[in-house]
Amino acid sequence: MKTLKQFSYTHVLVLGLAKSGTAAARLLLDSGVQVRVNDLKADPESSEVRALIEAGAEVITGGHPLSVLDGVDYLIKNPGIPYENPIVSEAVERGMPVVTEVELAGLLHEGPLVAVTGSNGKTTTTTLIHEMIKADEQKVALAGNIGHVSCEVARSTEADETMVTELSSFQLLGTEEFRPDIAVWLNLYEAHLDYHHTLHNYHEAKARITRNQTEADTLVYNADDERIQAFLSQTKAKLVPFSLKEKGKGAWVDDTHLYFEEEAVIELSEIVLVGEQNLQNILAAVACVKVNGIRNQAIIEVLRTFAGVPHRLQFVTKKENRLFYNDSKATNILATSYALKSFQQPVILLAGGLDRGNSFDSLLPYLGGVKAMIVFGETAELLMKTAEDAGIESVGKVDTMEEAVHEAYRQSEAEDVILLSPACASWDQYRTFEERGDMFIEAVHKL
Missing domain, CATH: 3.40.1190.10 (Mur-like, catalytic domain)
Incomplete structure (x- = not known):
């Protein structure tokens, strides 16, 4: 496998493991670079961490002390770590390059x-x-x-x-x-x-x-x-x-x-x-x-x-002339608006998730074909207000995806589309949008 041939930095901090951090650390180690890894939650006894240590990395877990920057001239961070993180902000203050893999x-x-x-x-x-x-x-x-x-x-x-x-x-x-x-x-x-x-x-x-x-x-x-x-x-x-x-x-x-x-x-x-x-x-x-x-x-x-990728307007199944679509990758309002525009028949919309502090007013023009809305997660109340503003008379609030699917099916009629298109990220209830979509598919098949 290839290694970095012209890399001018000698001491690199990899902040956050997961898939990207682990891959970056392995590449750098194989390229002869001194690597320090810092991850808050990683298990120091895991096979992943032990393999990095055996390959020559210094691994610090359980906290984010600023001392991890000592002697470092380059920082590779997990993309999800914000720049307000004390280590990242200190690296920026020192004029150190802060990059992703x-x-x-x-x-x-x-x-x-x-x-x-x-x-x-x-x-x-x-x-x-x-x-x-x-x-x-x-x-x-x-x-x-x-x-x-x-x-x-x-x-x-x-x-x-x-x-x-x-x-x-x-x-x-x-x-x-x-x-x-x-x-x-x-x-x-x-x-x-x-x-x-x-x-x-x-x-x-x-x-x-x-x-x-x-x-x-x-x-x-x-x-x-x-x-x-x-x-x-x-x-x-x-x-x-x-x-x-x-x-x-x-x-x-x-x-x-x-x-x-x-x-x-x-x-x-x-x-x-x-x-x-x-x-x-x-x-x-x-x-x-x-x-x-x-x-x-x-x-x-x-x-x-090509019929599409999983979790993006993915057709799941047809039951009693109801069409089920998994659009769990719709993690913002624009994606959900595009999904809603894709259907001419009545839609029962399943939506909700992580509250990012935005309103859902820009979704209103696309709710004309929505006959019912089932909401969940942190944004449930906001979406209920949006449904009310759109004149949607049937709105249900649930706690789980299985409840959402059953309630949507209960309110549906033949030829309706039951659409999971949350308009929100998944992290309030699920690890990923994929997990959320898989839960939807599982609940649909349980019907």
């Missing part, structure tokens, strides 16, 4: 690098790009926030292999020199303000995906998103748009076909994925791979068969 991936990977970000649609778009390149029989690897640690994937990629990586704002904020050959910027919305504190900070973090790009690189961007348009003057990259509204440039659609520039790529009726959000994701993926030289036949093959 994505920075190491950028230093290590030698082949073409595609990076995808946006407030919504990242996983679907990243997966589509990967599948389209693979269908063209090109070497390609999948990495990033999609579940595969980027620096770990980059260790085994070849010089002629494309790495497609999904990046969150948390990961991008921890980049210094990271430079993708093709950056894909899907959309920009109000999200993660509990972490970034201001909309400006969040937008600036996202913009880092193109900050280091040059004239030799490409930025695929959403031409329908005015917030992204405001950042275009800051990039040196070649601009390739995608749009549901504008025609003739980049990737676009009319009533019958999807195009790239002047070339018809596929009839819309042949595309399996449903919904406006997914059509935007498809346009972004097509623009990216066409820039990358992928043949139309590979694109068509994927779009005729």
Whole structure:
């Protein structure tokens, strides 16, 4: 496996283990760097920690003493650790680079690098790009926030292999020199303000995906998103748009076909994925791979068969003519609004989760087709108020996902859609949105 060849730092602190921290520590140790690991909750007797110690790392658990910064010249932090953390803020104060493991991936990977970000649609778009390149029989690897640690994937990629990586704002904020050959910027919305504190900070973090790009690189961007348009003057990259509204440039659609520039790529009726959000994701993926030289036949093959990723408008089953959809990855209002726009039939919406301090007023325009709402989690009361403002007469508050599914089914009729699309993060009740979605699927099958 590859190691870092030109890394100018000798003493590195890895703050937070989990998958990304462990992978970063192993890479650095194999590259001859002195590594100190600090994790509050890690079990010092676990096989993971023992393996790092045996490989030469110093591991400090059970607390975050500022002394872990002594003698350190570089800090790699878990993306979820906020910058208000005393160790992180002290490192910044000392002028020390503070990065996420994505920075190491950028230093290590030698082949073409595609990076995808946006407030919504990242996983679907990243997966589509990967599948389209693979269908063209090109070497390609999948990495990033999609579940595969980027620096770990980059260790085994070849010089002629494309790495497609999904990046969150948390990961991008921890980049210094990271430079993708093709950056894909899907959309920009109000999200993660509990972490970034201001909309400006969040937008600036996202913009880092193109900050280091040059004239030799490409930025695929959403031409329908005015917030992204405001950042275009800051990039040196070649601009390739995608749009549901504008025609003739980049990737676009009319009533019958999807195009790239002047070339018809596929009839819309042949595309399996449903919904406006997914059509935007498809346009972004097509623009990216066409820039990358992928043949139309590979694109068509994927779009005729790709039915979506788990937890993103995932069809679960049909029972007594009720359709069940799992959209647990809808962790903000924009994602839920896109989900609601995907259905013409009446919807029973299951929503709620972590309270990030935002209101749900911007969801109101999309609740016209919602006949009932079942709410849960920290935001239950806020969502009940939103349902009342929307004129939804049937609203139920529950404690568990199984109760939510049973109550939704009780209130449903034939042809209704029962949709889990929470508009909130999952961390108040579940470890991940995947766990939340799996609980929904399990409850549905228990019916």
